[in-house]
Amino acid sequence: MMQGKASIRFQNPPHILGAGSVVGEKEGQGPLGPLFDEVEADPMCGQDNWEAAESYLQTRAAQLALQNAGCTSGDIRYLFAGDLLGQLIATSFGLKNLEIPLFGLYGACSTMGEALSLAAMAVDGGYAEKTMALASSHFASAEKQFRFPLAYGNQRPYSATWTVTGCGAVVLGRGCGKVRIAGITTGKIVDLGVKDSMNMGAAMAPAAADLVMQNLIDFDVTPEYYDKVITGDLGTIGQRALLDLLKEEGVNLEGDHMDCGIEIFDPETQDTHAGGSGCGCSAVTLCTKILRELTQGHWRRVLFIPTGALLSQTSFNEGQTIPGIAHGVILERV
Amino acid sequence: MMQGKASIRFQNPPHILGAGSVVGEKEGQGPLGPLFDEVEADPMCGQDNWEAAESYLQTRAAQLALQNAGCTSGDIRYLFAGDLLGQLIATSFGLKNLEIPLFGLYGACSTMGEALSLAAMAVDGGYAEKTMALASSHFASAEKQFRFPLAYGNQRPYSATWTVTGCGAVVLGRGCGKVRIAGITTGKIVDLGVKDSMNMGAAMAPAAADLVMQNLIDFDVTPEYYDKVITGDLGTIGQRALLDLLKEEGVNLEGDHMDCGIEIFDPETQDTHAGGSGCGCSAVTLCTKILRELTQGHWRRVLFIPTGALLSQTSFNEGQTIPGIAHGVILERV
Numbered sequence: 001m002m003q004g005k006a007s008i009r010f011q012n013p014p015h016i017l018g019a020g021s022v023v024g025e026k027e028g029q030g031p032l033g034p035l036f037d038e039v040e041a042d043p044m045c046g047q048d049n050w051e052a053a054e055s056y057l058q059t060r061a062a063q064l065a066l067q068n069a070g071c072t073s074g075d076i077r078y079l080f081a082g083d084l085l086g087q088l089i090a091t092s093f094g095l096k097n098l099e100i101p102l103f104g105l106y107g108a109c110s111t112m113g114e115a116l117s118l119a120a121m122a123v124d125g126g127y128a129e130k131t132m133a134l135a136s137s138h139f140a141s142a143e144k145q146f147r148f149p150l151a152y153g154n155q156r157p158y159s160a161t162w163t164v165t166g167c168g169a170v171v172l173g174r175g176c177g178k179v180r181i182a183g184i185t186t187g188k189i190v191d192l193g194v195k196d197s198m199n200m201g202a203a204m205a206p207a208a209a210d211l212v213m214q215n216l217i218d219f220d221v222t223p224e225y226y227d228k229v230i231t232g233d234l235g236t237i238g239q240r241a242l243l244d245l246l247k248e249e250g251v252n253l254e255g256d257h258m259d260c261g262i263e264i265f266d267p268e269t270q271d272t273h274a275g276g277s278g279c280g281c282s283a284v285t286l287c288t289k290i291l292r293e294l295t296q297g298h299w300r301r302v303l304f305i306p307t308g309a310l311l312s313q314t315s316f317n318e319g320q321t322i323p324g325i326a327h328g329v330i331l332e333r334v
Numbered sequence: 335m336m337q338g339k340a341s342i343r344f345q346n347p348p349h350i351l352g353a354g355s356v357v358g359e360k361e362g363q364g365p366l367g368p369l370f371d372e373v374e375a376d377p378m379c380g381q382d383n384w385e386a387a388e389s390y391l392q393t394r395a396a397q398l399a400l401q402n403a404g405c406t407s408g409d410i411r412y413l414f415a416g417d418l419l420g421q422l423i424a425t426s427f428g429l430k431n432l433e434i435p436l437f438g439l440y441g442a443c444s445t446m447g448e449a450l451s452l453a454a455m456a457v458d459g460g461y462a463e464k465t466m467a468l469a470s471s472h473f474a475s476a477e478k479q480f481r482f483p484l485a486y487g488n489q490r491p492y493s494a495t496w497t498v499t500g501c502g503a504v505v506l507g508r509g510c511g512k513v514r515i516a517g518i519t520t521g522k523i524v525d526l527g528v529k530d531s532m533n534m535g536a537a538m539a540p541a542a543a544d545l546v547m548q549n550l551i552d553f554d555v556t557p558e559y560y561d562k563v564i565t566g567d568l569g570t571i572g573q574r575a576l577l578d579l580l581k582e583e584g585v586n587l588e589g590d591h592m593d594c595g596i597e598i599f600d601p602e603t604q605d606t607h608a609g610g611s612g613c614g615c616s617a618v619t620l621c622t623k624i625l626r627e628l629t630q631g632h633w634r635r636v637l638f639i640p641t642g643a644l645l646s647q648t649s650f651n652e653g654q655t656i657p658g659i660a661h662g663v664i665l666e667r668v
Binding site (some may be wrong): 006008048049051056084085093099100101103106107117118126170186189220310312314315318323 | 335336340342382383385387409411412416418419420421422423426427429430432433434435436437438439440441442448451452455456458459460461462463520521522523525583645646647648649652653657659
């Protein structure tokens, strides 16, 4: 059911039937460590290169999500998946053996929100019994793609975030899960002219603020409607920017906002500066802390907003701005 | 309505309400030249670099599609779009001013099929009154992304195709067009181990053959059900491979197959070796020849199958294979 300008309230809200998460060692040592299904001690995951390592994370997360949902790849009608690498090669090589009809997605670090939105539409619309949404990132493949060779050992400013090594996957379907997707709000590209690729939180915050406002308007609710509003990977600087931008709109989210990039690493013992980032960041936090809090009934309803910074090495080198995008998903305890 | 393993037959088939196409000069000089809405004589489109030129093609094609559909960007609820470049930067910068909720897609050169499929699902499912599907490519931005600097002047083997400079966009909605999307078949990744990035037709043909077979099985029809089966950019070598692969399955498409990559350039006067390619190839051929033949009633029903080769510069350099994917869309004269 269309709701406002950019939102949908599902008639038959798809349930999350199972989730799977795999992360690297650093993430495993962080505050969410005990919650992940698997922690890979080897950053190469036994593969020949970083890209293949990320593909391996995808393969494993998909297998674990299927296992936890009690089904097989043959039960999944559509797969909605993506990663940060050029031409989605982590996805192409990580998921090909599943042999599931695939819609490849790119929304930068908002990809898990985009994937959940479309996967939920496919189930609610009656186009599928079960779908899978998946997103991954890998610190080393992302550094290689977007920044410098690891061996160069470049200095990172305090506004920089650390790309999460990890993949999260969820199986959606009709039926009998404990958490359902009640609705979605789909983001548009928002560009306030930020150009600093080492401060992606600031680049993405305007898109996140735009999404929050659109969601509140479309569903005609106040922030209290949600127990938490959870962004993907704004980090500490992006969080401050988001809260300030919303305050200008008369919306106070202080205390009710959580950011996956802030949750995933311990600022005291894990030096990541502004926090974690990457599509994997929000995907694995969803599959662990967010689903657990909902399942255990600590939260009744949250607005989950993976946030993406739309840049490439080429656009950065050409002096372009960094537009942002964000996709909102309303998760409810059944 | 779910149909077979990987297909949908739409209950309320979305109509194509308008289409827009913009191409480069070489495409304008080809057999489809007079049909394009605009031909850009300047390969840079007045921009500073190739990527911005491709973004310009997207902006123009979207504007033309809106104009031809008699609506404005505010009427479009969702935009499904993509290109070939890393992190979809042609799309990010080409479409940001439209301010339409965006689902960014990557399916290599199959992107127009993927975009049409999801855009049609959104309309048929009641999630949108109108949607837009769009895909672009640019010869120079693609050469820079995947191959060599243009100034290097590398020799191209006869199996190579020429990336089309162009963008095609269509507006879908309920109502009163002359062509409708009756159904879709969604492809999975198919990898027979081809590694030659200068022979992408061979890399994609297995995915196209798989899609054709799945479509015939899912809808329980024979090839005669379609006036034409139209692939995206297999080129002459990929076409031969497709026809041979289908023959092995007992399906004879000789004479009933058309490939956009073969249609778009004149082999006598335009030296492109195996034909045209790129997401723009199938997108602009759809917006011109295919829609015209349907609208004029020369064809009643076609199966349109944009085909994609899932490689990146990195995966190629790492010695990986080139998996293929294809997405099928059934287009019918209303």
